[in-house]
Amino acid sequence: MRTVLVASMRHHTRRYVAASVAVAIGVAFIVVVGMLTGATRSGLTADVGAPVRGADHVVSTSTTEEVDRLVEAAADSGVPALTLGYAMEPVTRDGVQLAATVDVAEASLDPRLQWQQLEDGRFPAAAGEALADVNRAKSNDVRLGDVVRVGTGDAAVDVEVVGMVDSPAAMGASLYVPWHDLRRLEDTLWVHAVAWGGSAAEARTAAPDATVEPAADWVAARQAEISRGVDVIAIMALLFVAIALFVGVLVITNTFSILFAQRMRDFALLRCVGVTRRQLRRAIRLEALALGLVAAGVGVVLGALAGAGLVALVRRWFTDMGPAAVDPVWTGSAFAVGTLVTLGAAWLPTRTATRVLPLAALRPDTGVDVRSAAGRWRLGLAALCLSGGTALLALAVAGSSLPAMLAGGVVSFVGVLLVGPVLVPWLIRLADRLPASGPVRRLATGNAVRNPRRTATTAASLLVGVTLTTAILTGLASSRTAIDRDMDESYPLDASITAVDAPLEASLVGRVAGTAGVTDARGLDGTVATVGRVDLPLLGVGGDTGVVRGPADLAPADGIVRLPYAVVEELPTRLGDRVWEDAEITVVVAGRERTLRVETGSGWGRAGLVSPATLAALDPEPRPMAVWARAGDGTDAEDLSGDLAALAGAAGAELGGGFANRTWVDLQVDILTGAVVGLMAVAIVIALVGIANTLGLSVLERARENALLRAMGLTRRQLRRAMAVEGLLLSSVATVLGTAVGLVFAWVGVQVMVAGVVDGAGFTVPVWQLAVVAAVAGLAGLAACVVPARRAARVTPAAGLALD
Amino acid sequence: MTTTLDTGTGTPTGTATAASARGLTRTYGDGDSTVHALRGVDLDLPAGRFTAIMGPSGSGKSTLMHCLAGLDAATSGTVTVAGRDLAGLDDTALTLFRREHIGFVFQAFNLLPMLTAGQNILLPLELAGRAVDRDRYDQVVAVLGLADRLGHLPSQLSGGQQQRVAIARALVTQPDIVFADEPTGNLDSEASAEVLGHLRRSVRELGMTVVMVTHELDAAAYADDVVVIHDGAVTAHLTDPGQDQLVAALRGRVA
Numbered sequence A: 001m002r003t004v005l006v007a008s009m010r011h012h013t014r015r016y017v018a019a020s021v022a023v024a025i026g027v028a029f030i031v032v033v034g035m036l037t038g039a040t041r042s043g044l045t046a047d048v049g050a051p052v053r054g055a056d057h058v059v060s061t062s063t064t065e066e067v068d069r070l071v072e073a074a075a076d077s078g079v080p081a082l083t084l085g086y087a088m089e090p091v092t093r094d095g096v097q098l099a100a101t102v103d104v105a106e107a108s109l110d111p112r113l114q115w116q117q118l119e120d121g122r123f124p125a126a127a128g129e130a131l132a133d134v135n136r137a138k139s140n141d142v143r144l145g146d147v148v149r150v151g152t153g154d155a156a157v158d159v160e161v162v163g164m165v166d167s168p169a170a171m172g173a174s175l176y177v178p179w180h181d182l183r184r185l186e187d188t189l190w191v192h193a194v195a196w197g198g199s200a201a202e203a204r205t206a207a208p209d210a211t212v213e214p215a216a217d218w219v220a221a222r223q224a225e226i227s228r229g230v231d232v233i234a235i236m237a238l239l240f241v242a243i244a245l246f247v248g249v250l251v252i253t254n255t256f257s258i259l260f261a262q263r264m265r266d267f268a269l270l271r272c273v274g275v276t277r278r279q280l281r282r283a284i285r286l287e288a289l290a291l292g293l294v295a296a297g298v299g300v301v302l303g304a305l306a307g308a309g310l311v312a313l314v315r316r317w318f319t320d321m322g323p324a325a326v327d328p329v330w331t332g333s334a335f336a337v338g339t340l341v342t343l344g345a346a347w348l349p350t351r352t353a354t355r356v357l358p359l360a361a362l363r364p365d366t367g368v369d370v371r372s373a374a375g376r377w378r379l380g381l382a383a384l385c386l387s388g389g390t391a392l393l394a395l396a397v398a399g400s401s402l403p404a405m406l407a408g409g410v411v412s413f414v415g416v417l418l419v420g421p422v423l424v425p426w427l428i429r430l431a432d433r434l435p436a437s438g439p440v441r442r443l444a445t446g447n448a449v450r451n452p453r454r455t456a457t458t459a460a461s462l463l464v465g466v467t468l469t470t471a472i473l474t475g476l477a478s479s480r481t482a483i484d485r486d487m488d489e490s491y492p493l494d495a496s497i498t499a500v501d502a503p504l505e506a507s508l509v510g511r512v513a514g515t516a517g518v519t520d521a522r523g524l525d526g527t528v529a530t531v532g533r534v535d536l537p538l539l540g541v542g543g544d545t546g547v548v549r550g551p552a553d554l555a556p557a558d559g560i561v562r563l564p565y566a567v568v569e570e571l572p573t574r575l576g577d578r579v580w581e582d583a584e585i586t587v588v589v590a591g592r593e594r595t596l597r598v599e600t601g602s603g604w605g606r607a608g609l610v611s612p613a614t615l616a617a618l619d620p621e622p623r624p625m626a627v628w629a630r631a632g633d634g635t636d637a638e639d640l641s642g643d644l645a646a647l648a649g650a651a652g653a654e655l656g657g658g659f660a661n662r663t664w665v666d667l668q669v670d671i672l673t674g675a676v677v678g679l680m681a682v683a684i685v686i687a688l689v690g691i692a693n694t695l696g697l698s699v700l701e702r703a704r705e706n707a708l709l710r711a712m713g714l715t716r717r718q719l720r721r722a723m724a725v726e727g728l729l730l731s732s733v734a735t736v737l738g739t740a741v742g743l744v745f746a747w748v749g750v751q752v753m754v755a756g757v758v759d760g761a762g763f764t765v766p767v768w769q770l771a772v773v774a775a776v777a778g779l780a781g782l783a784a785c786v787v788p789a790r791r792a793a794r795v796t797p798a799a800g801l802a803l804d
Numbered sequence B: 001m002t003t004t005l006d007t008g009t010g011t012p013t014g015t016a017t018a019a020s021a022r023g024l025t026r027t028y029g030d031g032d033s034t035v036h037a038l039r040g041v042d043l044d045l046p047a048g049r050f051t052a053i054m055g056p057s058g059s060g061k062s063t064l065m066h067c068l069a070g071l072d073a074a075t076s077g078t079v080t081v082a083g084r085d086l087a088g089l090d091d092t093a094l095t096l097f098r099r100e101h102i103g104f105v106f107q108a109f110n111l112l113p114m115l116t117a118g119q120n121i122l123l124p125l126e127l128a129g130r131a132v133d134r135d136r137y138d139q140v141v142a143v144l145g146l147a148d149r150l151g152h153l154p155s156q157l158s159g160g161q162q163q164r165v166a167i168a169r170a171l172v173t174q175p176d177i178v179f180a181d182e183p184t185g186n187l188d189s190e191a192s193a194e195v196l197g198h199l200r201r202s203v204r205e206l207g208m209t210v211v212m213v214t215h216e217l218d219a220a221a222y223a224d225d226v227v228v229i230h231d232g233a234v235t236a237h238l239t240d241p242g243q244d245q246l247v248a249a250l251r252g253r254v255a
Ligand SMILES: Nc1ncnc2c1ncn2[C@@H]1O[C@H](COP(=O)(O)OP(=O)(O)O)[C@@H](O)[C@H]1O
Pocket: A799, A802, B028, B029, B035, B036, B037, B055, B056, B057, B058, B059, B060, B061, B062, B063, B064
């Protein structure tokens, strides 16, 4: 049997190429995921312990009072203590904003806790001196000796950069200032722990409610936390690996089914000459095992190379990534998974193949004409899955239940796959009804539907990718619509420059409008009003300002003043209560008094909004008090806020607006979309290998038939076109079906996951994105048959006819 | 009765030539493993006659037929069919030429398994995008006795019936010449007789030119002319040979 095995493997090597490619891609995918997450994990956890290296204990607390008490106690008793946490503040230099948000942490004045690695300069010796992270400083062009302003308004502190340091990702910040300065940024300051050089007892005395633990324990806990975070990412990625592998299984199963069908006669002959069914099965399984081992091995090597390359590439931009390393357990598992998947995929086809009767060898060879049909049990099961899945999905929508949705999705998709051998040929025949049918089209359709199960499996592999991509893209687009609406409400203005107490120059509007990225700017007239004891600008907002995002235009009706929440909070308690309870307040402008109804809100800076008529009643001669601007899509948020901050600073006005937040959220959704599409692409590539494989193997199978057709007058071009049409039919049917099923899934997903969180969430179909997916899948189907079609057309009729 | 032995190129005078070869060679492979399947064949096949190409297995019969029919390219020499030199044609032109001028019957695997007998017969017309000449179709179907089998798939037909469908397909386009490669190779003697009878009738009644490759003496007996080929070279071209003459020609060469 060994001779047979070796000979047949050698003889069929080329036919196994596609299946091996599918396995290898899947295995490589796992290895790459492992290497990327491994490098991320080692990079992020490497220096977690650095900040607490000089401390014996870490005191975890989140209340400001306890932090203050700890710091005081430390100062009193001479215990080294370093707060762990950061403030997020804008940083400006000479009135020019360098960055909208910078993480600022404490720089210790105690040499024992100066844990950062000094690259240049010295550590701070007093308040007013700062350390800058060398990488972040480089990108913002901050140099040694620069004086930068951290924060805004009264709380802002000016510090001089006296040292450049290198600090690790997990624990590092961009800027380090002494506690005295950091404490002033209390609006955004969040300290979660204090590295404590004294005894545990001393710490407990100062902060009785805090948790005190040895520094080593704390570091271990942080590392575990970070690891869990990375693990979550790894698990998400593995989900896509599982999808890719599932597609791989479809491709391999199909390959084996086709190959075994083609070798049925060989098998029968072997059985005739005395090979037992068991021996035959063993031989075939060994063949699958060998294929699995080789393909998985190739996958591991490819994955290791790709992983090393990717990690190296990522490290160029993201310096906190650790070095690439091949984790033996992970890689070993990938190898095992690849081998087992191959063996598993060969299981069913092997059973079918070995059931061949020895007699089959004696029947006349009528050419390979494998027909398969959908069994009745299969259709029954399909019906069961489809109805059960639909019921579960309906249940999920009704009850907003995620588990029901996932179960329903899987079950109904299995139903779609099971019904494939009927559905796919039916759809292909339907496509054949399209006008302008000729002999080539008819030939292609005939070939495509000849073997329903094979066709269905081939289509299914692509169907999986298209369905999931469609569902995810549509889900994300719908979420994005919901998020956008939310953003419009929270951030109606991209940018606002609001006067503090003196009017603005009339020319400011023009300068704002002229800023790169601003598409529209409006000046608003107003006056300075006193509300309670608080002075604030009162702006007259008319109907359509043209710069406000979302459906609400921010314009209040006559007799109404819209006040920011923050201003209401500043009011004396008595007035504040009046606002909350009676929604009324008295506004005074230069002695003129008006009691107005109050609406509260946010998103337009520190100012009250009234209608132009109300404003005129309070101040007959309003002056320019604010400029509102709208930014164009794709504008760089940091550049814009830097430019506008310079204008606002020069005018002594405040800069506000939500463009940075909006672009940040947009970026997150974009990254998510890109990541999902990238990860799904692997499954789609495997599916295309599968299509090429099916067509390629069919070419071998149909060699005589094609030769006959060529003898009969089918030109090379016609043959190539017939194959192209066959591939195109397969991929388009899979694409159309996948898009339809994907849209249904997305609709259910939006109802279950988004509608529960954001009410009235709409269903947004990203038509262009889906069109691109469909075009790529469809055309890729065409591309998949280039090689098989060329190979088929190359054979001369005589050579084709001479085949045994 | 004319008999031309050895490199006979003789043609019954007064008859048009359907196909001819001059200095036709075909070799497979190169170096030590070169196989000379045809060594300088000169041959003229008269129109309107039933010619058999005879020779032992491996003598180059199929190769000769493939080259004459434009299914395979000659290594050197010229092939002219219906007055057209095939050497100057590229693959597409050759294919179009086959569509118009040549019909085929093969030993096995003649029919597309997914098409019915009727569809198989009409396949060449469909490929060429030519309109179906109903009279011709009915006539051919009637001559071959297939009227009640047209809706059947090949797998539902006997071997003899399958070959008759193949012959019908070859005839329906009214080609200048029909090539048949061992059309009875897979049939029992009764079915063989029937198929050969049909081929002869298509020459007599429909005026076709048929060239048949065979290694069976019985089959050759149905032909008008016999070309004997041995080891890649034509050794005899007999016109209306008697049984004895034929046996002598074959035996003389084999010995
Ligand atoms: N594709 C091929 N490659 C190599 N040798 C071939 C090929 N086809 C035929 N031959 C050789 O050419 C010779 C003639 O073959 P063929 O024309 O098929 O003979 P016949 O039909 O008379 O049995 C034989 O020796 C055969 O082995």
